[in-house]
Amino acid sequence: MTPLLSVSDVTKYYGNRVGCEGVSLDLHAGEVLAIVGESGSGKTTVLRCLSGHLATTSGTIKYAMRDGRVIALETMSEAERRLLMRTDWGFVHQDSRDGLRMGVSAGANVGERLMAVGQRHYGRIRHAAETWLNDVEIPVDRIDDSPWDYSGGMRQRLQIARNLVTSPRLIFMDEPTGGLDVSVQARLLDMIRGLVRKLGLSVVIVTHDLAVARLLSSRMMVMQGGHVIETGLTDQILEDPQAPYTQLLVSSVLQV
């Protein structure tokens, strides 16, 4: 089976500094991959390279399109790449203000992608927005509120709804639970897990929180200093970490 996303030897330098070096991975349909590591380990750089937000220094990223063609990201025209980014892909930012259009209502935020792909029927756009708000557990009567009036957890859920409205196949998440309190985190993770199962999404999630990785992902990639130091099944890595750094990471999780 062709992987949905196939990454080989991706390297990104910021001048002389290393962003990430020699990262390779395959992501199959319906799979959730977590990239973990401490701050500055290059996990966000990898995510931004994979999602087309950042040009790589070298390496190839291939994506299997809906029609079966496998296309290298760097050979796509900008128009194609941007279309892909707002239809077949989604990106959930750590800071919801980066991912939402804060100046317009929640309903318009969810409807934006539909309008971007050419939907021109207000009633249907509104109905889709209501359905998605419901799916991410936001009360439908808050549809006309500005995201400024939403709590942090609600904003993150709104961001997810806004991304899922065009039924994408691949979602990138950058610390989606960062800055949320523990109970809200738990609820959000539960919801993400449910949606991923229900919709059969493939997800690349960046997190420093091993609990998030354990709950959501099937596979895990541990990064340090821009390099991948360990990959494998999530349970395997967490139960039996091989690399010294991973051992440190696993043992440093606070036990309640």
Add this chain to the structure above:
Amino acid sequence: MTAPVYNFAYLNEQTKRMIRRALLKAVAVPGYQVPFASREMPMPYGWGTGGVQVTAALLMPEDTLKVIDQGSDDTTNAVSIRKFFVKTAGVKTTETTEDASIIQTRHRIPETPLHEGQILVFQVPIPEPLRFLEPRETETRKMHALEEYGIMHVKLYEDISIFGQIATSYDYPALVNDRYVFDPTPIPKFDNPKLDQSAALQLFGAGREKRIYAIPPYTAVKSLDFEDYPFEIQRWDKPCSVCGSTTSFLDEILTDDKGGRMFVCSDSDYCGKRPAL
């Protein structure tokens, strides 16, 4: 150096050449915003410096000029721009729409249908329709290039969800020649249908923003809307109190401080040529 001390219609020849080049490009790509090296004009930005430069670059000694502001020939802006061109070019001026070969306008299109050979010059405050939703100029240019116009409907969506209808009543975005979304300047949306398939050449100059764009004669201009909320123009319950017109754009005029008001045509030439009630 034997530089001439006087040049017809204020601008020097090099400037005119530069503006005419921009105009030609604008006409060739309807709705596309062409950058140009806007000059300082002897009036403040916001008073029509873009329109004045376009008019100055177009004017020939045999032209007849009409200048309107909010439809009227006798408001400050219209009077001073007309005087400016009388002084610097000595061209004939008129208040009659049919007689003018160039009409410079702020915020209205005349009620009298324009004919072939006429040029309508608009003064543009903000040429970029996407700006209020996407402030980055690099991004909006990319969006124009890639025809990513979904965001314009986000604005209309907001209108409907807040007001129950498309409440945008002026500066109403439209699609030119099935390609570029453009800003028709703060004309009321009442005038948007007149942009479509117009017999006259329509030119737009934004002085502060340094942009020129154009709609050649007989070009399709479609105002954006939703299938279930189609584009509509303003309507009034009463006719014009002066001439009784039921088809023109009316201004509301307060007549006293006890709530008295009247509705009068904003196009003073059109209203004045009709028999009074």
